[in-house]
Amino acid sequence: MNEAAGGAAGLRVVTAPYEPLESQVYVDLRPTFGHDLKLRVEGFNFAGSLKLRAAAGLVTAAEQSGRLKEDSILIESSSGNLGLALAVIAASKGLRFVCVTDPRCNPSTLNLLRSLGAELVVVTEQDRNGGYLQTRLDYVRARSAEDPRYVWLNQYANPANWIAHYETTAPEIAKEFPDLDVLFVGVGTAGTATGCARYFRDNGGEVKVIAVDAEGSVSFGGAPGPRSIPGLGASVRPPLLEPGLFAGVVHVAEEDTVRRCRELARGGFLFGGSTGTVVSGALRWLGEKDPQGRLRAVAIAPDLADRYANTVYDDAWVEQRFGAGSPALRANRGEEHG
Known part of the structure; x- marks a missing residue:
């Protein structure tokens, strides 16, 4: 890290908004959801996302x-x-x-x-x-x-996309969690997921990388369907995607994405739609595969909530898409959890 002249050690000074800002902020989700799941926050930069x-x-x-x-x-x-x-x-x-x-x-x-x-x-x-x-x-x-x-630049097919995560995101996580068992990564262009999965494969670890996709996405061969929340999922299979790299895939319905976002918000943590999808997929996988809570798990949170104020966090928008009885609305009022 850089030091300002005469300043304290650890002070980070940047001259360009795209300079890498290593994320060392994790949210412990055990108090909220009961699983040993740490959420790596990637929204603290000048673009607001991973x-x-x-x-x-x-x-x-x-x-x-x-x-x-x-x-x-x-x-x-x-x-x-x-x-x-x-x-x-x-x-x-x-x-x-x-x-x-x-x-x-x-x-x-x-x-x-x-x-x-x-x-x-x-x-x-x-x-x-x-x-x-x-x-x-x-x-x-x-x-x-x-x-x-x-x-x-073609983010969908350019290997520079996944290489960025192979060289930064994945080794940072490996350093911070040397005993990691499972990593949950959302799939849009597949750059983050591919880079992380390749890194852990190439470095001889036993880390399982689980891909989290949106329902209605065709990335893993599923039937196409309507999607309202941008970010994860695709209507054309991403060329960067290598399904064989992943130890599993979880598909998440958009209503579950919204519900998890709003449950997190009830505790004061405001995250974006992609993060809600990843958290929802991770909790379902852990509930099915690790009910005893023995695994050490990390999920990557790609974004924060500010750009979803008029969608995920808007009751009228949620009711229009999922109905007045939606569990997502009840989660927002603190009536549903789990």
């Missing part, structure tokens, strides 16, 4: 390869967090950035993207699986073909 690690890795790889030049225009498909992370980096480096997103992107994320100077393109045509990913990708390809200045 995606800053991947975005920094993607941009660095493009710079080192010579693809990224002074007149380059970054372009990327994103449901929100990766786009915001790239917008932070682009603003810091003085680069133009086009974020191609869809109607599921949270309104607050759209406002932040605009504030950072990003050009927004919101596609509205659904793909054949009822999502928007293929439509976004088609737009990015078409626009990139029109002008050689466009640089598509």
